[in-house]
Amino acid sequence: MSSTSQKHKEFVAEPMGEKPVNALAGIGEVLGRRLEEKGFDKAYVVLGQFLVLKKDEELFRDWLKDSCGANVKQQGDCYGCLREWCDSFL
């Protein structure tokens, strides 16, 4: 991931609080809706899953692909976003 999107920058700049799941980089409307249907309605719930998977990239990518059908780029963007957020705030 050479460059980060605006969404990524905004997300990692502050505590996520009650931000919705589609505030995460890589998660748009469609993926966001699919995650919400599974109960991941807030960004912090996805964060919870990220932490339970021990912040492992491969596991998190696999999980994201299985739960909402994210492609490789979307997986990478979401992972990078959460990892950087954790580096700053966790």
Next chain:
Amino acid sequence: MAALRNKSDQEIKDLLDEYGIKHGPVVDTTRPLYEKKLKETMAKAKVTVTKPSPDRTFYREDQEEVTYVTYQTPVSIDYFSCLRPVFRPHVYNTPSSSSYSKPTPVVKSGGGVVKKENTTSSGRLIPLWVQFLVFLILAGFLYFIFTNMESAESSPFNRIQ
């Protein structure tokens, strides 16, 4: 083979450790993922076990080693055969290289066709068309040099001044 779904969380965790799969705690949200990973790994392990091989613990290592060796050799050989005729123009007329004994004007197309036939379908680091293109460019360049130099050996296109 008991269904993974009926196993307890602890049993799933033990299986993950047994197969050496990196994992976190087995909870509601992670369980389906780990079950899927175990299923894939078990299927792969089953395939390697059916291969006739001596009693060994690490089948995966064995398989990896074999593929690594077979992949390496074709690439190294092909690279040399591709480079050799290019860097030494004299080799064009010796029978050792593919089929460059034909007169120079035919080298460009005839040699190119033979080269393509020799390499049908094998994994390459550099795509075939790139090799082909580089070869054509260099062959054309050398042909240009040949026709513009006074070579006593084989140059039917001698200019009559």
